[in-house]
Amino acid sequence: MKILITAAGSYGDVAPYTGVGARLRHAGHDVALATHDAYAPLVRAAGLEFRRLPADPRTRRPDNAPAPDASPGGKRDLMRRAAAFIQELGGGLAEATTESTELLLLSTTTAPLGRQLAEAYGIPSLELGLQPNAPTGDFAPPVSGARSLGRWGNRAAGRLSLRIVDRLHGDATRDLRARLGLPPASPRTVRRRAEAAGRPVLHGFSEVLVPRPADWRSELEVVGNWWPWHAPDAQLPSPVEDFLAAGPPPVFIGFGSMAAGQGERLSGLAVRALRRAGVRGVLQSGWAGLATGPDGNAAADDILTVGEVPHALLFPRMSAVVHHCGAGTAAAGLRAGVPTVPVPVTADQPFWAARLAALGAATTPLPFRALFADDAVTRLAEAITQATTSPALHERAAGAARRMASEDGTGEVAKAVEALAAAEGLTD
Structure with a gap:
């Protein structure tokens, strides 16, 4: 099966998917990973096809960055820069997805835009998240910090966090859907369609750190970490x-x-x-x-x-x-x-x-x-x-x-891919 993994952001946002891709390649699949130029050597070393995504954050880092700014103005500037990053990313994702792609694996940072690609090409997709972003009463959304707001407050904050992500992707989603010939739809509408359809989301972290919330829908799974690929015989310098x-x-x-x-x-x-x-x-x-x-x-x-x-x-x-x-x-x-x-x-x-x-x-x-x-x-x-x-x-x-040590996160992804392929009639 021809699989395209999409991942964008910093090293930590990208590297885990090289381990996923290598495991799927070992299972006999043809795997490409679309990401930024800075990670091309890592992708190719894992035996995966590299496809370029724009907006490489490593080429845009400031030479003299100030101390972290937690003020409202600093947060607004961060949001503006994030929206600009997402806008540029949309076109790159469209160029990286070819008609031969049979399955899309979407990272946390590419899933909101990747859903439009799956719809346009009529191909199945599987979301692979690195953080527990779905609303739950167990804890507030990870990006809001470590403080619990109580079960009701945590769920409310989780829903608000999703709406903020939807808003950040608004312009990019509109432009990408127009480019792909899709009817207009907001990121929130597309996300809620996926949730209503019971689309699975696998989470690549360990229940040792974050036990799976009991109030999550059944299709949200925690499978264990996905580790960056390195050669089996690799040694320290x-x-x-x-x-x-x-x-x-x-x-x-x-x-x-x-x-x-x-x-x-x-x-x-x-x-x-x-x-x-x-x-x-x-x-x-x-x-x-x-x-x-x-x-x-x-x-x-x-x-x-x-x-x-x-x-x-x-x-x-x-x-x-x-x-x-x-x-x-x-x-x-x-x-x-x-x-x-x-x-x-x-x-x-x-x-x-x-x-x-x-x-x-x-x-x-x-x-x-x-x-x-x-x-x-x-x-x-x-x-x-x-x-x-x-x-x-x-x-x-x-x-x-x-x-x-008993967890096998990439193995669980491989199982999910095989199950999805069988359900979609993509097996040989």
Whole structure:
């Protein structure tokens, strides 16, 4: 079967789908993944066909990004930029979808527009979400933070969150439907049609962190994480192995696609906190550009800077991990069985940070804005010390890792694809 996966956004929004695609290719399917140019090497390394999507966020990051702005004006600007990103994305998705496509697999960020493509081409689709965005009484929508509003309030906030997403996709949906020759319909109308039809949605996170809400409709499933693909024989680079062998397990610090333009300040903060805690460290440069030397590559005796290294290989060798708590990074730390120091920045990150802390596998979250305070070094050092010395944190993290080891998220996607193919008469 010819399958097209669509995924857009940061590394964490895209990389998990390379693991899904590789599993489906292994099952005998012809799989393409449409995403941004920056991830073409990752897609092709997984043995998948690469198709280009525009609006690559890596080419648009500011060189000197300010501290996160939580003001109403800052949020309005964020919404405007998101709408512009979505508008450009619509045309790219249309170009990536060919008449030979037999099944669409839609990521969280591409599903609202992808539904129009499925309708226009008359092909089945399956939505693969990375966050629990459907309304529930169990918790407020992840993008609203970690605070519960009570069961009624949580459900109301969840419905409001969906309406905001619909509004963001309004112009892009109108233009895409016109381009595809479809009659006018709002994103909300199309979404509610899918819900009424009982369309399945698979969620690629672990019930260890978020048990499936009992008030979800039956077609919403939680199947376990989808991990970024890496070669079965992949190993850590020699400089990393040499550093690890030279002393006790270090502490990882990285902020992924967050904090662009903040590298110099954050690097100094991280180094001082690690040394005050008396531990070795590994800094992952990420979009912030963390580094231990002016050229971004120099390594001190006790601290090493690395680029893109698979967390699946690196995290199990750490004594603790300090990060922004994106969904994938939060899960990777838990899978490795090591405690986390959560430093959430924005969006769904406070939600995942709170989940790790509630599980007992993380210290109390330290909001990213706290790293701008005068006592930032002290607070980060104290959290690192707690994460590396607390037996309870290590026991809870190790126990969660054992439970996650029994999950097979990509295998569940493969089963769902086969079932959908049989129902649609697409099997040989």
